[in-house]
Amino acid sequence: MPESRFDRLTLRQKDCLRLVAQGYTSKEIGRELGISYSTVDNHLLAATQALGAGSRAEAARLFMRHAADEGGDQGEYPVGDSTGQQLPRQPQTLAVQPFVADPLPRQQRGPQDILSRLAPPIGGRDNDLTRSQRLSAIARIAFFSVLAFVACIMIIRMSLQALS
Numbered sequence: 001m002p003e004s005r006f007d008r009l010t011l012r013q014k015d016c017l018r019l020v021a022q023g024y025t026s027k028e029i030g031r032e033l034g035i036s037y038s039t040v041d042n043h044l045l046a047a048t049q050a051l052g053a054g055s056r057a058e059a060a061r062l063f064m065r066h067a068a069d070e071g072g073d074q075g076e077y078p079v080g081d082s083t084g085q086q087l088p089r090q091p092q093t094l095a096v097q098p099f100v101a102d103p104l105p106r107q108q109r110g111p112q113d114i115l116s117r118l119a120p121p122i123g124g125r126d127n128d129l130t131r132s133q134r135l136s137a138i139a140r141i142a143f144f145s146v147l148a149f150v151a152c153i154m155i156i157r158m159s160l161q162a163l164s
Helices: 011-021 026-033 037-051 056-070 111-118 131-163
Strands: none
Touching (some): 011 026, 011 056
């Protein structure tokens, strides 16, 4: 029996095509298989050329259609290495939790919400300090700000006296 173009695909190329058919990107496929995304792109390019497809998506569709027609190649072994073993670094899921911009309904928000909209925390979460710790931190900042201001005034005043 003559060798078909699908028989020329390596197991790694088949893994990559299978994951492309599931909608994964090269980076996600790389994480899934424990290889770099550029290696994934190389496997997909070789598979696309071997199948004579115009794109990686088309190659994945052709491969999945062939696997479904053959009845055995689609689920013969889990995605992994050439021995059919799961890779140890394989992540459990690649789904990203959706960002919730407004977790509380409008009625449940407090007065701090107004302040956080006017001056949102830069680069992270709200702090977990108690009220007295916050007041203490504010007092320290105010004290050192006043000291810095007084020092600047004194330096400017001494500079002006030295010039005259």
